[in-house]
Amino acid sequence: MAPWEYPDFDEHEGVHFFRDAASGLSAIIAVHSTALGAAAGGCRYWTYARSDEAITDALRLSRGMSYKNAMAGLPMGGGKAVILADPARGKTPELLAAFGKAVDSLGGRYITAEDVGISDADMVQISKFTKHVSGLPVAGAGDAGGDPGPFTAMGVYLGVKAAVRRALKRDDMAGVHVAIQGVGSVGGGLARLLAKDGAKLTLADVNADRAKALAADLGGEAVPADAILTVEADVVSPCALGAILTAESIAALKAPIVAGGANNQLATPEDGWRLHARGITYAPDYVINAGGIINVGLEYLGHGDRAEVEKRIAEIPGRLDKVWEESASISEPSSIVADRMAQRLIGRG
Numbered sequence: 001m002a003p004w005e006y007p008d009f010d011e012h013e014g015v016h017f018f019r020d021a022a023s024g025l026s027a028i029i030a031v032h033s034t035a036l037g038a039a040a041g042g043c044r045y046w047t048y049a050r051s052d053e054a055i056t057d058a059l060r061l062s063r064g065m066s067y068k069n070a071m072a073g074l075p076m077g078g079g080k081a082v083i084l085a086d087p088a089r090g091k092t093p094e095l096l097a098a099f100g101k102a103v104d105s106l107g108g109r110y111i112t113a114e115d116v117g118i119s120d121a122d123m124v125q126i127s128k129f130t131k132h133v134s135g136l137p138v139a140g141a142g143d144a145g146g147d148p149g150p151f152t153a154m155g156v157y158l159g160v161k162a163a164v165r166r167a168l169k170r171d172d173m174a175g176v177h178v179a180i181q182g183v184g185s186v187g188g189g190l191a192r193l194l195a196k197d198g199a200k201l202t203l204a205d206v207n208a209d210r211a212k213a214l215a216a217d218l219g220g221e222a223v224p225a226d227a228i229l230t231v232e233a234d235v236v237s238p239c240a241l242g243a244i245l246t247a248e249s250i251a252a253l254k255a256p257i258v259a260g261g262a263n264n265q266l267a268t269p270e271d272g273w274r275l276h277a278r279g280i281t282y283a284p285d286y287v288i289n290a291g292g293i294i295n296v297g298l299e300y301l302g303h304g305d306r307a308e309v310e311k312r313i314a315e316i317p318g319r320l321d322k323v324w325e326e327s328a329s330i331s332e333p334s335s336i337v338a339d340r341m342a343q344r345l346i347g348r349g
Contacts, residue, residue: 001052008059011348013039014109015058018102023094026084027102028054029110030062032077035346038108039079040134040297041065042115042148043099043126047085058082060242060264065293067342068286071319072312074297077346079110085117096122100129108132113148113296116241120147134300142306145299148292149185151309155291155316156186156261157193159283160235162317163259166324167281168234174198179231179255182206182240183214186261186289190239191218204228206240230254238262242285250274259283272335276327284338287319 003015014031031039041062048054058080066078083099085091103112103126113135114123120137127133138146160178164170177200180187184205191201191214201220204227205211215222229236229244232254238244242264250271258265258280265285266272275282291313298304298312323341327334343349 003055003059006052006056006059008056008063010059010063012059012062015055016102016106018099020095020098020102023092023098024086024089025095025098025102026051026086027081027099028058028084029079029081029102029106030058031079031106031110032059032062033066033346033348034077034109035066035348036070036074037076038111038132039065039077040069040074040111040113040293040300041078041080042113042135042292043081043083043118044115045083045085045091045117045122047087048082051084054082054084064263064286066346067339068290068293069297070342070345071287071338072290072294072297073315074294075301076111076293076297080115081110081112083117091117091122093125096125097129100126100133103132104130106132111300113293134296136299143299144295144305144309146295147185148296150189151295151313152186152261152289152292153189153193154310155294155313156190156237156239156259156288158314158317159288159320160190160194160237160257160259162320163257163281163283164235166321167257172197175200176235177202177233178235178237179228179233180204180237180239181225181228181244181260182238182262183211184239186292187237187239188214190237190261191220195219202228202231202233235259238265243267245271245275247271247274250278250280253278253280255280257281257283259288260285261289263289266335269335272333275335276333281324282334283320284323284335286342287323287338288316290316
């Protein structure tokens with residue numbers, strides 16, 4: 001099936017396929033839009049059951065990056081790369097080199113950075129073969145760049161607090177119950193920030209031991225991964241992989257707020273309407289989780305230091321408030337409203 005025949009194809013400017021037999025590289029780089037600048041978005045290293053799942057992931061994630069960068073006020077378009085992991089061969093220096101050469105072949109139309117399965121150390125290896133890379137280890141404590149995870153976590157934390165102010169009329173997080181799905185770099189960072197505010201935490205992860213250890217450290221509770229979305233809480237915060245908000249899972253939610261760091265949380269556009277119909281305050285994922293791309297984007301552009309990054313991340317709650325206010329005024333889901341705002345910004349509205 002051609003890329004443009006996939007349901008998630010959205011007039012992408014380019015979908016590029018790369019194979020390198022010597023290193024075992026199989027990768028897809030999807031460029032959704034360069035209307036605002038070079039297409040920026042991380043590289044995901046993941047084991048896919050079928051190649052069509054990888055194509056769908058690249059299409060959805062790259063479109064999300066166009067919207068995320070536009071809503072964050074960055075002069076960047078949206079793109080995404082996925083490397084189809086081969087457990088038998090692993091993530092070798094040769095594979096990363098081949099990926100770097102693939103990025104470089106696009107001549108700067110796509111800028112890569114970390115995503116799931118890729119570290120800042122991997123970025124160093126990739127940067128030996130292309131200059132179109134960000135998320136490199138920082139030289140000084142006040143520099144922009146490095147691992148985007150903590151910056152994503154900070155933005156999500158501020159977004160969760162904004163959602164609580166709006167839906168629960170609470171200005172503090174003491175005793176507010178937050179159920180976090182996924183406690184890796186973003187979810188774990190979010191949990192630690194919320195714990196400092198006295199929030200009540202329920203945690204889950206596919207790595208059950210990791211969730212139990214963090215819960216014990218923070219005084220929270222750990223539950224099985226398949227139970228977290230049905231926890232009776234004030235906030236459900238998806239911070240793992242996407243497409244977890246479905247007709248079934250939305251019907252089972254027992255929280256008035258969904259606000260988390262995972263990309264593409266809605267399985268379909270209709271699921272935004274389902275959340276809206278239930279009166280659930282939803283923070284559109286690419287608005288609340290923009291902290292990481294703000295960090296690595298400013299690093300690549302050379303437009304600021306860590307203080308500037310934090311200043312821009314602090315603007316995330318205001319953007320969410322604008323989305324929620326328009327959503328309430330026209331009685332449409334926040335997901336639809338945010339999409340429309342982003343589409344106007346990239347010239348597709």
